[in-house]
Amino acid sequence: MCTVGGAHDVEMEEDRVKGKDYRCRDCNATFKAVGKHPICPTCQSENLTEA
Numbered sequence: 171m172c173t174v175g176g177a178h179d180v181e182m183e184e185d186r187v188k189g190k191d192y193r194c195r196d197c198n199a200t201f202k203a204v205g206k207h208p209i210c211p212t213c214q215s216e217n218l219t220e221a
Protein backbone atom coordinates (compact mmCIF):
# COMPACT_ATOMS: atom_id res chain seq x y z
CA MET A 171 0.00 0.00 0.00
CA CYS A 172 1.11 3.52 0.53
CA THR A 173 3.74 3.30 3.25
CA VAL A 174 5.71 6.51 3.46
CA GLY A 175 7.96 5.14 6.23
CA GLY A 176 9.35 7.11 9.09
CA ALA A 177 7.62 8.05 12.29
CA HIS A 178 7.36 11.50 13.66
CA ASP A 179 10.19 11.57 16.20
CA VAL A 180 9.79 15.15 17.20
CA GLU A 181 9.76 14.41 20.90
CA MET A 182 13.25 12.93 20.86
CA GLU A 183 14.82 16.20 19.86
CA GLU A 184 12.85 18.16 22.38
CA ASP A 185 14.19 15.97 25.15
CA ARG A 186 17.78 16.96 24.40
CA VAL A 187 17.34 20.67 24.90
CA LYS A 188 15.94 20.80 28.38
CA GLY A 189 17.22 23.73 30.34
CA LYS A 190 16.21 25.42 33.51
CA ASP A 191 15.29 29.01 34.02
CA TYR A 192 17.60 30.93 36.29
CA ARG A 193 17.75 34.43 37.58
CA CYS A 194 20.91 36.20 38.56
CA ARG A 195 20.82 37.78 41.99
CA ASP A 196 23.57 40.21 41.12
CA CYS A 197 22.34 41.76 37.89
CA ASN A 198 18.79 40.39 37.88
CA ALA A 199 19.13 38.86 34.44
CA THR A 200 17.03 35.85 33.57
CA PHE A 201 18.32 33.13 31.31
CA LYS A 202 18.05 29.45 30.50
CA ALA A 203 20.94 27.16 31.27
CA VAL A 204 21.82 23.48 31.41
CA GLY A 205 24.18 21.73 33.77
CA LYS A 206 24.71 21.73 37.50
CA HIS A 207 26.79 24.85 37.79
CA PRO A 208 25.40 27.51 35.51
CA ILE A 209 26.75 31.01 35.53
CA CYS A 210 25.19 34.27 34.54
CA PRO A 211 25.97 35.06 30.88
CA THR A 212 25.85 38.76 31.66
CA CYS A 213 28.10 39.14 34.69
CA GLN A 214 29.55 35.62 35.10
CA SER A 215 28.14 35.37 38.59
CA GLU A 216 27.23 32.07 40.20
CA ASN A 217 24.86 33.75 42.57
CA LEU A 218 21.73 32.46 40.90
CA THR A 219 18.28 31.46 41.88
CA GLU A 220 16.10 28.99 40.05
CA ALA A 221 13.11 30.65 38.47
Ligand SMILES: [Zn+2]
Pocket residue numbers: 194195196197198199210211212213214215
Ligand atom coordinates in the same frame (compact mmCIF):
# COMPACT_ATOMS: atom_id res chain seq x y z
ZN1 LIG B 1 24.37 38.42 36.42
